[in-house]
Amino acid sequence: QQQVKQSPQSLIVQKGGISIINCAYENTAFDYFPWYQQFPGKGPALLIAIRPDVSEKKEGRFTISFNKSAKQFSLHIMDSQPGDSATYFCAARGPDDKIIFGKGTRLHILP
Amino acid sequence: DAGVIQSPRHEVTEMGQEVTLRCKPISGHDYLFWYRQTMMRGLELLIYFNNNVPIDDSGMPEDRFSAKMPNASFSTLKIQPSEPRDSAVYFCASSPRDLLYGYTFGSGTRLTVV
Numbered sequence: 001q002q003q004v005k006q007s008p009q010s011l012i013v014q015k016g017g018i019s020i021i022n023c024a025y026e027n028t029a030f031d032y033f034p035w036y037q038q039f040p041g042k043g044p045a046l047l048i049a050i051r052p053d054v055s056e057k058k059e060g061r062f063t064i065s066f067n068k069s070a071k072q073f074s075l076h077i078m079d080s081q082p083g084d085s086a087t088y089f090c091a092a093r094g095p096d097d098k099i100i101f102g103k104g105t106r107l108h109i110l111p
Numbered sequence: 112d113a114g115v116i117q118s119p120r121h122e123v124t125e126m127g128q129e130v131t132l133r134c135k136p137i138s139g140h141d142y143l144f145w146y147r148q149t150m151m152r153g154l155e156l157l158i159y160f161n162n163n164v165p166i167d168d169s170g171m172p173e174d175r176f177s178a179k180m181p182n183a184s185f186s187t188l189k190i191q192p193s194e195p196r197d198s199a200v201y202f203c204a205s206s207p208r209d210l211l212y213g214y215t216f217g218s219g220t221r222l223t224v225v
Contacts, residue, residue, distance in 0.1 A: 042219075043115075099156075104154075
């Protein structure tokens with residue numbers, strides 16, 4: 001119940017296309033859902049986050065869509081660029097303040 | 112602020128040796144987390160501290176692992192004795208009291224045990 005399931009494991013998208021990464025969770029006590037971006041040799045960095053009382057949040061080309069009833073949320077990257085090539089992690093925070101991470105999605109944007 | 116600082120960046124050690132990883136969190140952050148990252152298991156939370164006090168160490172894999180936070184600006188993760196299966200990237204992260212600002216991760220320590 002503490003898991004966050006992320007898919008796909010890897011994704012290849014043409015430059016200018018839309019990248020979509022999906023996550024699902026079981027624990028309804030999760031109250032904060034961040035996405036992290038990680039480049040090789042670096043630590044993960046917070047990209048965008050959402051709370052469950054909001055259905056969508058947009059920051060630039062990055063959008064989180066949140067479906068509370070389905071217990072699913074997704075990251076959309078519009079107009080994907082080669083610089084977006086990285087590993088993306090969805091995550092969720094429980095009432096114990098621990099943030100649990102998904103297994104990650106390796107995104108590659110073709111130039 | 113220089114961010115979360117971890118040292119060393121790379122560590123190669125022989126099986127059975129003691130390994131100490133170090134972390135300096137961002138000044139003023141109340142929380143400090145130690146994570147381990149591997150291809151197979153992803154990012155695993157090992158232990159976290161709130162105001163220098165260990166809150167949850169349920170992710171520490173074995174008694175060979177220990178972590179301390181003697182003050183607000185320093186934490187260590189120790190493995191004694193080390194084993195090849197401990198090879199991974201170890202991340203330290205810190206966060207202010209309001210976790211909605213998210214964690215700030217260090218650049219990690221890549222540990223190789225041969």
